[in-house]
Amino acid sequence: MVLNYNGGEHVLASLRALRATDWPDGELDVVVVDNASTDGSDAAIEAGFPDVQLRRSPENVGFPANNLALGDLEGVDYVALVNNDAFVDPGWLGPLVGELERDPRLGAACPRILLAPAFAVVELEAPAAPAGAGDGRALGVRLYGADLEGVDVLDRVGGAVYGPEQDGQGRTFRWTAPDGSIALPVDSGTGPWDVALELEPEVAGTVVIEADGSRRAADLAAGERGRFELSIVGPGRDVINNVGSVVLSDGSGADRGFQQLDGPEFDEPADVFAWCGAAVLLRPRMLEAVGLFDERFFLYYEDTDLSWRGRMYGWQYRYVPGSLVRHLHAASSVEGSPLFRHFVERNRLLMLAKNAPRGLAIAAPLRFLGSTASYARRDVLTRLVRGRRPHLGIVRARLRSFGAFCRLLPAMVRDRRGIRSRATVSDAEIESQLSVSARVGPR
Numbered sequence: 100m101v102l103n104y105n106g107g108e109h110v111l112a113s114l115r116a117l118r119a120t121d122w123p124d125g126e127l128d129v130v131v132v133d134n135a136s137t138d139g140s141d142a143a144i145e146a147g148f149p150d151v152q153l154r155r156s157p158e159n160v161g162f163p164a165n166n167l168a169l170g171d172l173e174g175v176d177y178v179a180l181v182n183n184d185a186f187v188d189p190g191w192l193g194p195l196v197g198e199l200e201r202d203p204r205l206g207a208a209c210p211r212i213l214l215a216p217a218f219a220v221v222e223l224e225a226p227a228a229p230a231g232a233g234d235g236r237a238l239g240v241r242l243y244g245a246d247l248e249g250v251d252v253l254d255r256v257g258g259a260v261y262g263p264e265q266d267g268q269g270r271t272f273r274w275t276a277p278d279g280s281i282a283l284p285v286d287s288g289t290g291p292w293d294v295a296l297e298l299e300p301e302v303a304g305t306v307v308i309e310a311d312g313s314r315r316a317a318d319l320a321a322g323e324r325g326r327f328e329l330s331i332v333g334p335g336r337d338v339i340n341n342v343g344s345v346v347l348s349d350g351s352g353a354d355r356g357f358q359q360l361d362g363p364e365f366d367e368p369a370d371v372f373a374w375c376g377a378a379v380l381l382r383p384r385m386l387e388a389v390g391l392f393d394e395r396f397f398l399y400y401e402d403t404d405l406s407w408r409g410r411m412y413g414w415q416y417r418y419v420p421g422s423l424v425r426h427l428h429a430a431s432s433v434e435g436s437p438l439f440r441h442f443v444e445r446n447r448l449l450m451l452a453k454n455a456p457r458g459l460a461i462a463a464p465l466r467f468l469g470s471t472a473s474y475a476r477r478d479v480l481t482r483l484v485r486g487r488r489p490h491l492g493i494v495r496a497r498l499r500s501f502g503a504f505c506r507l508l509p510a511m512v513r514d515r516r517g518i519r520s521r522a523t524v525s526d527a528e529i530e531s532q533l534s535v536s537a538r539v540g541p542r
Contacts, residue, residue: 100168103141104134104159106183109427111140114148116186121193128152130168135159161397162376169391172383182377184427186215194421195380198368206385206414207374207406209343210422213361217335218257218282219247219292219310220360226304227277236261239277240306243270243324244297247283257282257338257358267477269490272299280360281308282338290333299324337361340426343371343418344403345534350451350463352403353534355418369418372532373406378424385414393453395507399439400446407454410529411522437496444500452504452511454518456526464504471497 101117103110110131117129130152133141145153156164165180172178177196181187187210195208225239242260245253253271254263259279263271275281275298285292298306300319307316311332317325339356342365346352354375356365374381379402389409392401406416444467451463471494478490 100130100132100165100178101181101183102132102134102162102165103136103144103183105136105138106140107138110183111143111147113181113183113186114144114151116188117181118148118150119189120187120191121189127192130154132156132164132167134161134164160394162399162401163392163394163396165376166391166394169386172386175383177380178383178386179380180376180378181424182426184215185212185378186425187378188423188425191378191422191424192380194419198417198419199380199382202415202417204413204415205417206382206389206409207416208380208422209341209371209374209416209418210378210380210424211361211365211418211420212339212341212375212378212424212426214257214284214338214340214358215425215427216284216286218338218360219285219290219294219331219333220258220280220282220336221294221296221308221310221329221331222279223259223275223281224278224305224307224309225275225298226300226302226306228274228301236274237276238301239275240301241266241272241299242275242281242296243272243299244295244326245281245283246295247285248293252283255284257284258360260358265493267481269478269492282336282358282360285333285335289335291330292333293328293330295326295328297324297326339365341375341377342420343369343416344373344375344406346372346403346407348530348533349466350455350459351447352400352450366420368420371416371418372410372534373403374416376402377426385409388412389414395510396446396449397442398446399442400450404446404450404454407450408518410532411454411518411524413523440496441500441503444497445503448501448504449507449511452508453515456530459530460515464501467497467501471501 101113120127131144133153133155135156135158144151154167156167177199191210195210198208199205228238230236230238245256258281259276260281261274263273265271283294296308299322300306301321303321305316305318306325308327310329313329315327315329319325339359339361341354342356344352345355355371389412393404396404448464451460475494478493482489
């Protein structure tokens with residue numbers, strides 16, 4: 100089943116890949132739920148794929164539009180969700196079905212989801228920077244720019260790089276680890292590619308980048324910006340999008356393996372806390388027992404919310420490395436955009452209010468307000484004291500997300516009572532399954 104909203108050529112490519120699935124004729128039905136597209140992609144699907152069942156939603160209701168098809172699974176053995184910007188390998192389905200057939204405790208089987216482009220890789224060595232209190236990351240330098248063939252790809256860089264942040268001047272950067280691989284997305288698997296990185300250390304020292312025998316090094320003072328240019332021959336490498344999902348001990352959902360280079364460490368099956376809605380095979384009996392996506396979430400965390408509910412009712416999920424899917428991550432909403440941040444921040448708090456053990460459900464919004472106060476102190480009060488214009492963007496956006504959470508909180512509390520009255524797994528067991536790993540990506 101494919102959910103489409105203005106998928107353009109991506110959704111047509113996704114359907115062509117599904118059509119090439121290695122599976123017996125007549126035993127695989129493809130359904131597209133169109134979420135009120137306005138780009139003509141629904142008409143293109145109807146014209147180009149007459150064998151596909153097309154169901155139209157009268158309005159865009161976000162990811163829970165999947166419920167239009169998930170509510171009618173009579174006679175269906177298993178149901179797969181595949182994003183309209185995800186492209187399955189021909190042999191993707193067999194390993195997932197095999198795993199669900201072997202283990203009736205499993206409510207879902209998760210494929211190896213790789214980021215769709217190949218990646219050019221450079222190696223970084225940099226002085227270690229001190230992390231702040233409560234920050235468990237190993238920090239290297241701030242990455243302010245990542246140009247590939249003259250195009251800025253900072254928002255799509257993978258490897259030993261953390262998520263986007265803003266400095267005191269409102270400039271976007273990403274922390275790197277002190278050493279490791281930096282992966283830049285490329286359109287083809289062969290080079291050469293010209294790369295330019297703008298790096299700024301927190302601690303004075305020597306910064307080195309290297310690729311294909313080319314090496315660039317510079318001694319930089321703390322806060323000094325350096326530009327490093329080199330050419331990468333290739334070939335491109337694969338980077339992980341998701342190999343099952345986790346929930347961290349602070350309640351944040353995350354993609355296991357996110358932005359790490361694909362390698363042997365991901366070749367073994369693994370039981371995981373949750374699954375990613377970009378590509379997953381679900382057991383209909385689990386959905387009958389647990390329910391469907393929460394339509395109030397609209398976008399993001401609805402898959403983690405449903406996964407968590409299933410865990411509380413005793414269902415388990417497994418990552419199956421032999422199943423391969425490629426995904427254009429956040430092609431519609433763009434990770435780090437205001438839309439992305441609003442729903443991620445709001446829905447994480449909603450999910451915890453609804454499902455989490457009491458202590459975590461209470462602590463999460465308090466921590467959110469504390470973090471917002473820190474941003475206000477840095478971006479508003481400190482700048483006013485220094486006679487500078489305040490930056491209100493982050494604080495205003497976070498308060499808007501929190502206000503939206505508060506409006507839905509009473510409904511979440513009511514749902515919480517009903518869910519917990521049916522739960523078969525204790526809070527202690529759930530808490531033992533939360534992850535403390537930092538090598539994951541934000542949902």
